[in-house]
Amino acid sequence: MANVDYSLLNRQLESLLDTRDWLTNSAQTCAFIYHAIDKLNWVGFYLQRQPDMLSLGPFQGKPACHPIPFSKGVCGAAARQQATQRIDDVHAIADHIACDAASLSELVIPIMVGNTLWGVLDLDSPQYARFSQEDQAGIEALVATFIRHTDLPYPLQNG
Template sequence: MPDYSLLARQLKALLDTRDWLTNSAQTSAFLMQEIPDLNWAGFYLQRSSEQLTLGPFQGKPACNPIPFSKGVCGAAARTRQTQRIDDVHAVADHIACDSASESELVVPILDTNGALWGVLDLDSPRKARFSEADQAGIEALVEIFCQASDLD
C-alpha cells in the first residue's frame, strides 16, 4: 500500500500554484505515477447542471459527458459521497470507458462554498483494488488539492 503521508507531502510541494487547471493536471499525473495498479486517474468537472465534463486526466480516452444519473462518477456527484466499488461490473449503470477497469474510487470535490466542483476518478484493472485505507489516503490528497487550488 502506498505511504499516503509521504504522498501528501510530495503533492503539497508539487502544487505550487493556485491555478486549478495546472493543479488538476499535476495531480492526475502524480497519482497515475505513484499509486500502483491504476489504469485511469483524472477529474470530471461540474460545468453545467446535473452533468460532469471531462477534465485533466491520465489514461485512455474517456467518456464525456457523464450525467449525475449514471455511473459511479454520477453517483459520487449526486450524493457528494465517495464511491468505492470493488467490482464495477456489478454496478448496473456503470459507464465502461476502459474495458480493462475492474474497480473504481471516486471522490467528490467541493469548492469553498460547499458547492460541487467535480470529482476525482481512479480506475484499476484489479478487482477490489481500493481499501478503506486507500480511500482515506486519496480523500486526504483531494483535500490537499482543494487547499492548493482556487476552485471558485
C-alpha cells in the same frame, strides 16, 4: 500488495502544487497519482460545468467518456450523493459507464467548494477490489491537499 505511504505522497503533492491555478494543479495531481500509486489505469477529474452533468477535465490514461450525467455511473453517483464511491467490482453496478473495458474497480471522490460540487476525482484500476479503506482515506487526503492549494472557481457556466 505493498502499503502506500499516503503521508509521504501528501507531502510530495503539497510541494508539487506550487501555483493556485486549478487547471495546472488538477493536471499535476492526476499525473502524480497515476504514477505514484500501483495498479491504476485511469486517474482524472470530471467537472460540473452544466447542471447535473460532469464534463471531462485533466486526466491520465486512455481517452475517456464525456459527458457523464449525474444519473449514471459511479462518477454520477459520487456527484449526485456528494459522497465518495468505492466500488470493488464495477460490473456489479447496473449503470456503470465502461470507458475502458480493462477497468474492474473504481474510487470516486467528490470535490466541494463550500456546499457546491466542483467536480470529482475518478480513479480506475484493472484489478478487482483494488481500493481499500486505507486507500480511500489516503486519496481523500490527497484531494483535500489539492483543494487547499488550489483556487477552485465554481465552473458551472451560466446560460
